[in-house]
Amino acid sequence: MPIEEVVRDSIYIGLSGWGDHDDLYVEGTKPGDKLKVYAQHFSILEMDNSFYAIPAPDRMYKWSIQTPDDFGFIVKAYQGMTGHSRGKIPYPDMRSMFEAFKESADVLRKENKLKTILFQYPPWFDxxxxxxxxxxxTREWMDGYSVALEFRNRSWFAPGYRDKTLQFMRDEGWIHSIADEPDAGIGSIPVVLEPTQSHATMIRLHGRNTAGWHSSGEANWREVRYLYRYNTEELQEWKQNLLTLLNSTQECWLIFNNNSGGDAAANAKQLMGLIGQETGPDPIRQMEWL
Known part of the structure; x- marks a missing residue:
């Protein structure tokens, strides 16, 4: 059965990025129009292009005005800020890089559209x-900004460290970004259903493609890693997880990142339906099936 309205309205479901979800767009949709169309389907977005390059403030403003007033952005921290670039950064030093990122993100904050900045650290960040x-x-340099934290190394949640990690996040003001991903050794983390901030918790569903999780040496590793479609039973499981989380956090922001096979949008719509939310326009591929 659909969950109660007051709970349902505390759940925000969206996708990672807006350019690659072909199911959402009619053929011929211009790249510059896709964000506006995306916002007709979902009320929240994980901006992933900011991981590869810090957007100029004027570009960030253009994206902002393409979305409704109640739209929310989760901005992924630039790769140099999380160590993915292994020290190679196009800035004089770390501090100036952080300042450039904050200048960009501040555009969304002034428009009341910045939900949080996501810091996802690499597998070697133990x-x-x-x-x-x-x-x-990092928390000190991001003072005044909402920040979320996601690990990719399970040593943070090993016996003897799990509770310390969660308490550290509470004390330092980090929103917990809970990951759903394969159980694939040290470079993956378990689902830890523990909010660390009372106002919001983030969830990212990466798929459960165990065989493809450690494919980073392959040319098409990104397509292989995130190739997965959640079935109804798994989505029902996440419906219950959301209810559990909302016992101790005011909002849940859930992002589907299983993008490579075109499954994210359909899975997001399916979960929205399971919790009783309006699902907006049908994805193009789904319309073709009718």
């Missing part, structure tokens, strides 16, 4: 004192 210090410094 539970080590030097990395704890990096997280503390």
């Amino acid at each position: 539970c080590d004192r030097k990395h704890v210090e990096i997280l503390k410094r």
Whole structure:
């Protein structure tokens, strides 16, 4: 059965990026029009292009005005800020890189459309004192901004460290970004249904393609890793997980990142239907099936 309205309205479901979800757009839709169309389907978005390059403030403003007043952006931190670039950054130093990113994100904050900034750290970012210090410094440099934290190394949630990790996130003001991903060794993390901030919790569904999770050496690794469609039973499981989380957090922001096979939009619409939300226009591929 659909969940109660007050709970249903506390759940925001969207996708990672807006350009690659062909199911949402009629043939011939211009790239510059896709965000406006995306916002007809979903009320929240994970901006992933900011991971590859920090958007200029004027471009960020153009994206902002293409969306409704109540639309929310989750902006993914630039790869140089999370160590993915292994120290290679096109800025004089780390601090100036952070300042450039904040200048960009501040455009959305002034428009009341910035939900949070997501810091997803790489698999080699393990539970080590030097990395704890990096997280503390990052939080200090991002003072005044909402920030979310997602790990890709399970040592943070190993026995003896799980509760310490969660308490650290609470104390430092990090929103927990809960990941649903394969159980694929040290470079993956379990589902940890623990909010760390009372106002919001983030969830990212990466798919459960165990065989493809460690495909980073392949030319098409991104397509292989995120090739997965959640079935109805798995989505029902996440419906219950959302209800559990909302016992101790005011909002849940859930992002589907299983993009490579065109499954994210359809799965998002399916979950929205399961919790009783309006699903908006049908995806193009679904319309073709009718």
